Amino acid sequence: xxxSRKETTVTRSRLRPMCTVxxxxxxxxxxxxxxxxxxxxxxxxxxxxxxxxxxxxxPAKVEVIASLTDCKPEIRIEADELRxxxxxxxxxxxxxxxxxxxxxxxxxxxxxxxxGGTYLVGPMWxxxxxxxxxxxxxxxxxxxxxxxxxxxx
Numbered sequence: 001x002x003x004s005r006k007e008t009t010v011t012r013s014r015l016r017p018m019c020t021v022x023x024x025x026x027x028x029x030x031x032x033x034x035x036x037x038x039x040x041x042x043x044x045x046x047x048x049x050x051x052x053x054x055x056x057x058x059p060a061k062v063e064v065i066a067s068l069t070d071c072k073p074e075i076r077i078e079a080d081e082l083r084x085x086x087x088x089x090x091x092x093x094x095x096x097x098x099x100x101x102x103x104x105x106x107x108x109x110x111x112x113x114x115x116g117g118t119y120l121v122g123p124m125w126x127x128x129x130x131x132x133x134x135x136x137x138x139x140x141x142x143x144x145x146x147x148x149x150x151x152x153x
Contacts, residue, residue, distance in 0.1 A: 057122030057142035060098045065125055068141045069094075082108065094129030094137065109148065116150025
């Protein structure tokens with residue numbers, strides 16, 4: 001079966017948002033992979049706590065959230081479903097991902113759960129980094145630490 005030019009354009013326009021979200025998720029997961037998961041269970045620290053004091057969550061704009069952490073982000077994804085910026089500083093590397101709707105953030109986190117990891121999450125945003133760095137960032141931007149359980153090994 002040969003698709004017409006119009007059918008091909010419609011198919012591509014439907015796939016592009018899904019590919020963008022998948023690419024953003026993969027890149028964030030790669031940045032957020034932690035050595036913690038490679039340690040034996042006896043050496044792993046307990047799950048991150050949200051009991052420590054933190055400011056109210058930051059607004060959902062990559063540049064605003066990044067500026068609260070003394071970072072000027074490099075925007076690498078600009079899409080209808082999300083925006084993502086990368087921060088690279090002496091403290092470490094992290095991604096700031098924002099979403100136009102809370103349900104898109106939750107969908108993204110559900111997809112990320114397959115790989116596991118810990119994220120700092122606020123209203124319509126998520127930050128991916130090493131767990132120790134996330135704890136420090138939380139004191140600057142607020143939010144809650146969410147440990148996602150992976151399904152692999």
